[in-house]
Amino acid sequence: MxxxxxxxxxxxxxxxxxxxxxxxxxxxxxxxxxxxxxxxxxxxxxxxxxxxxxxxxxxxxxxxxxxxxxxxxxxxxxxxxxxxxxxxxxxxxxxxxxxxxxxxxxxxxxxxxxxxxxxxxxxxxxxxxxxxxxxxxxxxxxxxxxxxxxxxxxxxxxxxxxxxxxxxxxxxxxxxxxxRSASEQLSSMGISLGPCTLPVVGKPGFSLGEQEIEIGLGIHGEQGVRRMPIAPVDQLVSLVLETIEADGRLKSGDRVVLLVNGLGATPPMELSIVARSALAALESKGVSVERAWAGTLLSALDMPGFSLSILHVDIRSLELIDAPTSADAWPGGGAVNRNRVLPSLGSAEGPIESRRISPAGKRLQRTAQAVAIALIAAEAHLTELDSITGDGDLGASMKRGAEAVLALPDAAFADVAGGLMAMGDALRRAIAGSSGPFYAAALLRASRQLAGIETPTSAEMAGAFSAAVQAVSDLGGAKAGDRTMIDALRPAADAFVASLAQGQPTREAWQEAIAAGILGAEATKAMRPRLGRASYLGDRAIGHPDGGAVAVTVWLKAIGAA
The missing domain is CATH 3.40.50.10440 (Dihydroxyacetone kinase; domain 1)
Incomplete structure (x- = not known):
């Protein structure tokens, strides 16, 4: 403990x-x-x-x-x-x-x-x-x-x-x-994802399986009335509201206030998701939610979970709820936003025109799909690596980006430059972290490099690859030796250019690029990070490869196989 x-x-x-x-x-x-x-x-x-x-x-x-x-x-x-x-x-x-x-x-x-x-x-x-x-x-x-x-x-x-x-x-x-009147109009119910630990006891009050939750527990670390497998929030909220309905305490036309309460170890993100679900469910039942709050207002030490409280109100009780107080822990406010989503203003980019797909564009599409499939398969490995020296989101980010590429229509790959541009736009939208801007910048610069070229030569593709790597370096400020994706990208691009210049066939030249990228990623194990979240770890990151560099090797190899 x-x-x-x-x-x-x-x-x-x-x-x-x-x-x-x-x-x-x-x-x-x-x-x-x-x-x-x-x-x-x-x-x-x-x-x-x-x-x-x-x-x-x-x-x-x-x-x-x-x-x-x-x-x-x-x-x-x-x-x-x-x-x-x-x-x-x-x-x-x-x-x-x-x-x-x-x-x-x-x-x-x-x-x-x-x-x-x-x-x-x-x-x-x-x-x-x-x-x-x-x-x-x-x-x-x-x-x-x-x-x-x-x-x-x-x-x-x-x-x-x-x-x-x-x-x-x-x-x-x-x-x-x-x-007394208000207490007679009040209903609450809790769901726990795990136990809490009393300071004088030093161990949890009960144990749950990895996929188990407690339904209907109190606020003193005790178990609930039954146990069930974990389910999505929407289902859990429906379970609570259905119990309140079955108790004869909720029907269409009711005016209520809603309290979404954390039990002590539930982050605000999850409580907001519960609040979203509860508001939507109540409104779909014809219940008017006059005020609502989400936060940890009455906890059970460090217990993960939530409870919902619904209080029926009239004009008088709502006036008392709204009255000012100087109590520090009362959240205040509680007004419910009735206009929650601004309609899309549309994209500044026009729709992708349907036109003939060039053979080179088709080859790029097949290669992009192979890369996407490889990144999805590598999600768990990339997540594990990034959890050691980063924030653990690399695998999920690469998967979201890959799925966005797979969702692109055939027309997006009418030519190579257009296909690279479409992939850059897709990654920019799909990945909110640093990987999104880096890969988007790389693909957009490569696209400009190849604009107007229907069937790029290997040398032209190598030039676009180098330009893309430079775009990543320009955007993030990283250079070789900083323990970033650049440590795999730069040697791979340089090896591809050099091998082609020496007269090697494209396939063999790309194998040289793969080998150089793998060596570069492996070398990051011995590097002290200078940029990104890993830099906060200092020497503790040494001994583990940079996740972003390893991700580069995944798609380098996928391109080679394709």
């Missing part, structure tokens, strides 16, 4: 100290793990206090939601453990006044017991207290009664509604009524 901690026994306190240090509007109680607003007026002038909390490990919940317009205080227990009754009571005393306090409790036994007992003790001291229990986990619809379901990520939306109602100065009964 690798964790950025000092001592597993004090992670909660040190975490809260860090949260408060970065949030001037909050302060930490000296004797309890309770974060409260630091600018509260004297008790007699305070509005209804809204408190929540539970076990730690759900960051940014709950301390991240302390701020005007959201939580007045957050009570933190140990990781995945309910806070003590004394801690909750300390929070009530520190945050509330005669207007009283609302406790928002996720539906777990420990939380209900400790928050409930603290509420009784506070009432005995004369502090009015109401409790709202959130039980939004629809994954348990066939397992336990509705009032025994777990409280999970949708609880954050209840924090927002209740905090906004309290900030408006409403009495405790009204604040509690708003929160």
């Amino acid at each position: 690798k964790k950025l901690i000092n001592d597993p026994s004090i992670v909660v306190r040190e975490m809260l100290e860090g949260v408060v240090a970065l949030s001037p509007e909050t302060i930490l109680l000296a004797d309890e793990n309770v974060v409260i607003q630091s600018d509260l007026p004297e008790p007699a002038r305070r509005k209804v206090a809204v408190l929540s909390g539970g076990g730690s490990g759900h960051e940014p919940a709950h301390a991240g939601y302390v701020g005007r317009g959201m939580l007045t205080a957050a009570v933190a227990g140990d990781v995945f453990t309910s806070p003590s009754t004394d801690a909750v009571l300390a929070g009530i005393r520190a945050a509330s006044g005669p207007a009283g306090a609302l406790l928002i409790v996720k539906n777990y036994t420990g939380d209900r017991l400790n928050f409930g007992l603290a509420a009784e003790l506070a009432r005995a001291e004369g502090i009015p207290v109401e409790i709202v229990v959130v039980a939004d986990d629809v994954a348990l619809r066939e397992t336990v009664p509705a009032d025994r379901r777990r409280g999970i990520a949708g609880t954050v939306l209840i924090h927002k509604l209740a905090g906004a109602a309290a900030e408006q100065g409403l009495p405790l009964e009204e604040v509690a009524r708003s929160a």
Whole structure:
């Protein structure tokens, strides 16, 4: 286990100290793990206090939601453990006044017991207290009664509604009524791709097969209600929404807000893909999504996965959702873009005219197809090489470029110059990384070199090859010895030119080019990288060939075979 901690026994306190240090509007109680607003007026002038909390490990919940317009205080227990009754009571005393306090409790036994007992003790001291229990986990619809379901990520939306109602100065009964009504209109469900690791345990809470996921898990590292093979995001989102529908909580004409929540180790890229899928699915069902957010709002430590929360809203509840808050972790905004795609303005390049294909153009097409097939076959090898000294995308980039070349119509190869131009344009569009511009520049310069020549000679092709290599060098600034594709390209081009000049037949001259390219790529093993991502590794790259140079040898050999 690798964790950025000092001592597993004090992670909660040190975490809260860090949260408060970065949030001037909050302060930490000296004797309890309770974060409260630091600018509260004297008790007699305070509005209804809204408190929540539970076990730690759900960051940014709950301390991240302390701020005007959201939580007045957050009570933190140990990781995945309910806070003590004394801690909750300390929070009530520190945050509330005669207007009283609302406790928002996720539906777990420990939380209900400790928050409930603290509420009784506070009432005995004369502090009015109401409790709202959130039980939004629809994954348990066939397992336990509705009032025994777990409280999970949708609880954050209840924090927002209740905090906004309290900030408006409403009495405790009204604040509690708003929160209770919203919690009854809330549905959530989670899917996990793997377990999480508790700091004090040091190992994952359960194990999953490489292709397995957990369906309907909670937020404490526990397993779900069932296990299934991994599936595309669209299918997983449909599974969650179908479960909510089956629970009678979703139909055409509903107005809702959507929360796409990461469980701790899900990158924003994947959460955005989930959000895209969920919005499209809800809209296709005739559901109006009034607001939506995607991010890690209530986590389960470092668990990979997501949950969806859907809250039915009306004008009043939407007003509370939109109300301002100073809580650091609330994402704000939430407006849904209804106009998401700008129609294509068309290409500046006209369509490829249908015309007679020259024999040389046809030979170029066959050769290009052979090269493409070879690069696709080499994807895994190129990916492995690039993962050692780069970012691991070379194999996929070469495959995308190859597929783009294979998709070119016959008419693109009417002549050699036109075919090279068409391939350059295809690679420019297909490959967004550095390989795309390099190969596009090379092919475009070669095309210009051969413009107007219907059947280029071997010497003219060799000249175009050299010009193409120079284009790569001009664009990227690389030269021989920098440990780049140039280290295979330059010797191959030079060998081809020299062999032809010595009178060797074209086939033999190209074999010389292949051999020189392979030697050049092999030589990169001993080179210290000077350009590109590999340069960041310094001497650690030595001993491994440059992936871009090896890719050159793949297509050099494919041309020879063709």
